[in-house]
Amino acid sequence: MPNWYKRGFAAMLAMGDGEQHALYGKRKQALFADLQGTVVEIGPGTGLNLLYLPTDIHWIGVEPNAHLHKYIRAKASGKKRSIExxxxxxxxxxxxxxxVDAVISTLVLCSVADPAATLGEIRRVLKPGGRFFFIEHVIAPEGSFLRGLQRLVRPAWRLVADGCRPDRDTAKALREAGFSDVQMESFNLPIPNIVRPHIAGVAVV
Ligand SMILES: C[S@@+](CC[C@H](N)C(=O)[O-])C[C@H]1O[C@@H](n2cnc3c(N)ncnc32)[C@H](O)[C@@H]1O
Structure with a gap:
């Protein structure tokens, strides 16, 4: 995507921080509460998840859209955080x-080029017993109207939403990624939305 698009997408994400907090904040707080050590976050966007992470971790943000970095720095500034x-x-x-002790991802695996490769890389960098925490939207149930709609709108959706695929089967990819244990629950946001259902959980190396 061209630079102007990446800059615009970054600004749009930043405008959505408040809504994201309202929709996912409590769930994220519970999911991330006991993180320790070195934590890698893939696709941190504006760095919103820093609000929910313990302050004594070493956080490594892997965010390819450099226009988002100023928002991440702003969220970390003034706090005694160790970040890269x-x-x-x-x-x-x-x-x-x-x-690394843990990897986290929220609403990112829908956008990566090759989910199996990304999950393989997550497993590789995690220490034995290390955990991957995730919140992702996933493909709608087989046979549902929504699943057909997700397939139909995918090309346009990818264009307007920075490569996001509404019909990605991330739950299946997680189960097939070779983790020793995968725990997840399914949930829906309390708003009409094409990117539903969601999954949240943890996978252990
Ligand atoms: C929908 S945003 C989610 C941002 C944030 N995690 C949140 O929950 O608000 C997806 C993010 O993933 C990033 N991203 C896309 N592909 C990526 C990849 N291969 N590796 C790391 N980040 C990626 C994008 O730049 C974007 O910041």
């Missing part, structure tokens, strides 16, 4: 094997 921000994808960053 990288303008890369997780694959391109090539962190060392078994080097």
């Amino acid at each position: 921000i990288h303008a890369a994808t997780l694959e391109a960053l090539a962190l060392a094997d078994a080097s």
Whole structure:
């Protein structure tokens, strides 16, 4: 996508912070409460999740859209946080094997080019027993009207939503990614939305 698009998408994400907080804040707070050590966040966007993370972790944000970095820095400023921000994808960053305690992702696996490769990379960088925490929207149930609609609008949706696929089967990709345990629950946002249902959970290496 061209630079003007990336800048515009960053500004649009920043405008949506309040709504995102209202929709996901409580769930994120509960999911991220006991994070420790070195935590990699893929696609942190504006850095909104920093609001829900313990302050004594070392946070590595892997955000390829550099126009978002100023929003991340603003969220971290004034707080005693240890953070690094990288303008890369997780694959391109090539962190060392078994080097991080946790990876988190919220609404990112719908946009990555190759979910299996990204999940493989997440497993590779996690220490033994390390955990991957996620909140993602996923494809609607088989046979539903919504599933057909998600397929229909996918090309246009990808264009307006920075590569997001509304019909991505991320739950299946997670189950097939080779984690020793995957726990997830399904939920819907309390608003009409084409990107539903959602899943939230944790996968253990
Ligand atoms: C819909 S936004 C979600 C932002 C944030 N995680 C949230 O929950 O508000 C998707 C983010 O993923 C990032 N992204 C897309 N592909 C990526 C990849 N391969 N690796 C890391 N981040 C990626 C985008 O730049 C964008 O910031």
